[in-house]
Amino acid sequence: MNRHLISAADLSLDDAVAILDTAEELARLAERPIPKLPTLRGRTVVNLFYEDSTRTRISFEAAAKRLSADVINFSAKGSSVAKGESLKDTALTLQAMGADAVVIRHGASGAPHRLARWVRGSVVNAGDGTHEHPTQALLDAFTMRRRLGRLEGLRVSIVGDILHSRVARSNVWLLRTLGAQVTLVAPPTLLPIAVDGWPCSVSYDLSSVLPGSDVVMMLRVQHERMSDAYFPSVREYRRRYGLDGDRMALLPDHAIVMHPGPMNRGMEIAAEVADSPRSTIVEQVTNGVSVRMAVLYLLLSGSRAPDEPAVAGDTELVTAAELTATAAGSQVRVEVL
Amino acid sequence: MAGITSSAGPAATAGAAAADARAGAARAGKSVLGPDEIRRALTRIGHEILERTDGAGDVVLLGIPTRGVPLARRLAERLAETEGVRVPVGSLDITLYRDDLRLRPARTLGHTEVPGSGIDGMVVVLVDDVLFSGRTVRAALDALGDIGRPRAVQLAVLVDRGHRELPIRPDYVGKNLPTAKREVVRVLLTETDGEDSVTLAQLPAEEEGR
Numbered sequence: 001m002n003r004h005l006i007s008a009a010d011l012s013l014d015d016a017v018a019i020l021d022t023a024e025e026l027a028r029l030a031e032r033p034i035p036k037l038p039t040l041r042g043r044t045v046v047n048l049f050y051e052d053s054t055r056t057r058i059s060f061e062a063a064a065k066r067l068s069a070d071v072i073n074f075s076a077k078g079s080s081v082a083k084g085e086s087l088k089d090t091a092l093t094l095q096a097m098g099a100d101a102v103v104i105r106h107g108a109s110g111a112p113h114r115l116a117r118w119v120r121g122s123v124v125n126a127g128d129g130t131h132e133h134p135t136q137a138l139l140d141a142f143t144m145r146r147r148l149g150r151l152e153g154l155r156v157s158i159v160g161d162i163l164h165s166r167v168a169r170s171n172v173w174l175l176r177t178l179g180a181q182v183t184l185v186a187p188p189t190l191l192p193i194a195v196d197g198w199p200c201s202v203s204y205d206l207s208s209v210l211p212g213s214d215v216v217m218m219l220r221v222q223h224e225r226m227s228d229a230y231f232p233s234v235r236e237y238r239r240r241y242g243l244d245g246d247r248m249a250l251l252p253d254h255a256i257v258m259h260p261g262p263m264n265r266g267m268e269i270a271a272e273v274a275d276s277p278r279s280t281i282v283e284q285v286t287n288g289v290s291v292r293m294a295v296l297y298l299l300l301s302g303s304r305a306p307d308e309p310a311v312a313g314d315t316e317l318v319t320a321a322e323l324t325a326t327a328a329g330s331q332v333r334v335e336v337l
Numbered sequence: 338m339a340g341i342t343s344s345a346g347p348a349a350t351a352g353a354a355a356a357d358a359r360a361g362a363a364r365a366g367k368s369v370l371g372p373d374e375i376r377r378a379l380t381r382i383g384h385e386i387l388e389r390t391d392g393a394g395d396v397v398l399l400g401i402p403t404r405g406v407p408l409a410r411r412l413a414e415r416l417a418e419t420e421g422v423r424v425p426v427g428s429l430d431i432t433l434y435r436d437d438l439r440l441r442p443a444r445t446l447g448h449t450e451v452p453g454s455g456i457d458g459m460v461v462v463l464v465d466d467v468l469f470s471g472r473t474v475r476a477a478l479d480a481l482g483d484i485g486r487p488r489a490v491q492l493a494v495l496v497d498r499g500h501r502e503l504p505i506r507p508d509y510v511g512k513n514l515p516t517a518k519r520e521v522v523r524v525l526l527t528e529t530d531g532e533d534s535v536t537l538a539q540l541p542a543e544e545e546g547r
Binding site: 067 | 433434438439443444445446448451479483484485
């Protein structure tokens with residue numbers, strides 16, 4: 001496995017399966033009377049959150065603590081960032097404190113990539129702008145595999161605000177690697193321009209896609225990232241792309257309904273669907289801790305050459321290549337950090 | 338732990354290629370136990386367990402992956418054949434409790450499966466293929482402590498090759514095998530490797546300077 005987890009597209013099939021298998025074993029250990037493990041004793045994990053988040057931050061914190069790592073939570077509000085400190089200076093501060101891993105959430109796509117060049121420890125992307133959220137994709141894949149027994153050949157429909165969704169991007173790449181077939185369902189205005197370059201198919205009609213889906217993943221409509229009118233009205237969006245009880249009945253009997261949270265009940269997903277036995281929404285949260293434990297274990301437990309440079313010689317090239325790839329695949333805003 | 342890794346001890350930081358070379362060398366090595374001897378050794382250990390635990394009424398067998406697990410199952414079969422006792426069998430992965438996690442690349446986790454009876458108040462017999470430094474067993478004791486509180490913990494190994502680095506001793510030994518530190522003990526079992534054998538070989542020359 002790489003030293004960092006920045007993009008789900010970086011994971012090979014072996015890496016991805018290793019994470020899921022490790023998470024499976026760790027999930028079983030969580031049922032014991034003492035779920036705490038001594039594995040990462042003496043390691044420090046910094047949660048560096050520039051954007052609001054409850055479940056992801058808490059999930060990473062719980063995962064690190066279950067493995068006995070020390071956790072430092074750092075949120076942009078109330079820190080020197082509010083006084084204008086740059087990401088690089090913050091990174092160097094963390095470096096000086098000896099962080100073994102930095103879990104970063106940032107509003108700018110590509111921020112974790114930058115950070116990875118400044119710190120010695122592992123960088124885990126916990127969501128960057130509209131780019132990627134790899135651990136969410138991993139926990140989604142883990143949930144699908146637990147519920148349906150396999151991933152190979154699974155038909156997964158991802159529905160809603162694809163344009164602003166880092167969850168969708170990470171899922172498309174990861175599920176492709178794991179052998180599932182992904183269909184994106186959204187109004188044309190909520191699809192990225194270069195979506196035809198993605199390894200998935202696209203549909204504008206939810207009802208016609210549902211009968212052939214093993215998994216339907218509803219995405220939150222991200223009002224906070226919407227500066228334009230992407231659809232005429234909430235009611236129209238709900239009628240065409242919302243999942244209510246009647247639509248859910250179109251799914252095959254074994255199919256599951258997922259949502260990465262937080263939900264807009266009554267918008268993209270009806271309450272009766274969210275609370276139905278087919279919904280895996282609560283399971284996804286539980287599984288998130290196991291998957292993040294697996295990621296931290298695999299990134300942090302291994303050996304590392306003590307003087308391995310923080311910046312590998314070819315990083316610049318990789319960054320440039322990946323940025324191009326990202327820019328082609330999604331509407332990435334390259335910002336000066 | 339798996340025969341080849343644990344028996345090669347702290348030297349085994351090798352990649353797949355080196356592991357293959359070592360396996361090749363071990364295969365070429367001297368045979369220590371054949372299928373019949375392994376069977377007899379397990380039968381004897383089975384009898385000793387019955388003797389030492391008054392009929393194995395409250396015994397739980399926990400195999401340490403990889404090869405301790407089939408050995409534990411075989412021991413349970415012996416106990417059932419000899420006295421008709423059905424002893425719960427499980428597995429106990431110790432990867433997350435190892436003291437050398439920082440020294441090696443991240444390891445894949447094995448399977449932990451504690452029998453439904455639990456281990457509280459029971460006599461847990463840990464089963465492994467090779468006893469070497471004792472570090473695996475120390476890790477297993479830590480892992481046990483997080484699962485419950487057994488009345489007693491005992492240790493059964495197919496081969497004791499010496500060179501302990503911790504104050505740990507086995508209760509049941511299939512074969513005491515005096516070895517040099519640079520030798521490799523390789524245990525193969527039908528369930529995992531298609532054959533039953535224990536061989537002793539020299540480490541390939543390039544791995545000597547550990």
